[in-house]
Amino acid sequence: MVVSTKFGNTLCPVARSQAIMGDRWTIVVMRELFMGNRRFDDLMVQSQATPQMLTLQLRRLEASGLIERHPYTSRPPRYEYQLTTKGQAFYPVIRALREWGETWCKSENEDVAVRYKHLKCGGNAGLGVACETCGNVLRREDLKPEMSPSYARERAIRQAE
Structure with a gap:
């Protein structure tokens, strides 16, 4: 049975997710x-x-319900x-892309771009969904990020330009 929805003619959750998140810029x-x-x-920089x-x-x-816009000044309007709850639920996907990218998309001499400290145990969280130090499942609110010097420099250069 094929169902026509705003996501096309499919019940496939991968295809439906791709319809929302399927390009580089969105990710x-x-x-x-x-x-x-x-x-x-x-965000632009x-x-x-x-x-x-x-x-x-x-x-x-x-429009997809992943973010909400809130004014912070009225003159000019800015x-x-x-992130909404739905947007926050995308975090495991970002972590999975990060893990895959750190494993397969860099040279051996490059450092991990962002390391996470697991606040529950104080150890290095590693790349996966479970803490490499204590083994507990990682939650976003239990992680403290630290950018590598080279990644921090890359971001600072973009900000300065």
Whole structure:
């Protein structure tokens, strides 16, 4: 049985997810939101999206219920973007992409871009879904990120430009 929905003619959850999150810009914008960037200019600088592309992505994420727009000034009108519960639920996907990218998409001499300290045990969380120190399942709120010097420098250069 084929069902016609706003996601096309499929019941496949992978295809439906891809319809929302299926391009580079959406994933990178979500990464930045998880890293704490909430304002348009910061999102644009770190995602390296054009203003038009970022506007499109933010509208798509808002229409899909992953983010909400909140004003932080009225003159001129400016907004910050916050993850909804639905958006926060995307975090394990970001972690899985990070793990895969750290394992398969870099040279041997590159350091891990972001290391996480597991606040529950104080150890290195590692790359997977369970803490490599204590073995407990990792939750976003139990992790403290620390960027490698080279990744922090890369982000600082983008911010300065």
